[in-house]
Amino acid sequence: xxxxxxxxxxxxxxxxxxxxxxxxxxxxxxxxxxxxxxxxxxxxxxxxxxxxxxxxxxxxxxxxxxxxxxxxxxxxxxxxxxxxxxxxxxxxxxxxxxxxxxxxxxxxxxx
Amino acid sequence: xxxxxxxxxxxxxxxxxxxxxxxxxxxxxxxxxxxxxxxxxxxxxxxxxxxxxxxxxxxxxxxxxxxxxxxxxxxxxxxxxxxxxxxxxxxxxxxxxxxxxxxxxxxxxxxxx
Numbered sequence: 001x002x003x004x005x006x007x008x009x010x011x012x013x014x015x016x017x018x019x020x021x022x023x024x025x026x027x028x029x030x031x032x033x034x035x036x037x038x039x040x041x042x043x044x045x046x047x048x049x050x051x052x053x054x055x056x057x058x059x060x061x062x063x064x065x066x067x068x069x070x071x072x073x074x075x076x077x078x079x080x081x082x083x084x085x086x087x088x089x090x091x092x093x094x095x096x097x098x099x100x101x102x103x104x105x106x107x108x109x110x111x
Numbered sequence: 112x113x114x115x116x117x118x119x120x121x122x123x124x125x126x127x128x129x130x131x132x133x134x135x136x137x138x139x140x141x142x143x144x145x146x147x148x149x150x151x152x153x154x155x156x157x158x159x160x161x162x163x164x165x166x167x168x169x170x171x172x173x174x175x176x177x178x179x180x181x182x183x184x185x186x187x188x189x190x191x192x193x194x195x196x197x198x199x200x201x202x203x204x205x206x207x208x209x210x211x212x213x214x215x216x217x218x219x220x221x222x223x224x
Binding site: 008 | 142211
């Protein structure tokens with residue numbers, strides 16, 4: 001039983017558009033959620049984390065959490081080719097309530 | 112303030128040899144996680160350790176793989192009698208607590224010839 005689910009993509013958006021990345025989770029007890037970016041051949045790096053319902057903004061990135069729907073999203077405004085990467089959603093779900101990862105969504109920003 | 116360190120960064124082994132991958136967590140972090148990633152695939156959880164204890168090894172293959180995180184020194188992921196299918200990137204991450212942000216090391220790329 002998967003605890004954090006993402007569409008693997010690829011998601012293609014034109015440069016300058018808003019990229020919307022989505023994630024659902026199955027454990028209603030989950031409290032913390034994280035978005036990581038992973039460039040090809042590199043290690044994952046943290047972009048944002050969110051604990052509370054609603055939106056959290058940081059520069060061009062906005063994370064959204066809806067606990068009632070068990071849904072987490074990441075919006076990237078003014079997408080740039082350098083945003084092309086795989087985006088991993090993670091939440092504190094599963095056994096021992098450790099942080100577990102979704103499969104990741106591959107984003108392609110087309111110049 | 113060093114981040115998570117892994118060594119070696121690249122490791123080449125012949126079939127049947129042993130591979131030892133090391134991970135030093137960030138200062139102040141006592142939770143360590145190991146992940147495996149095959150090319151073009153997602154992160155696969157392998158094992159979660161705290162100092163001297165294995166908390167969750169549900170992602171570890173039952174044979175040939177073992178992990179430890181001793182009281183002193185780095186965490187070690189050990190693969191005995193490697194096979195070609197073990198070729199992958201192995202990432203270590205550490206956190207302050209089990210629900211806290213995980214920070215990743217640069218990974219060890221294992222190639223089995």
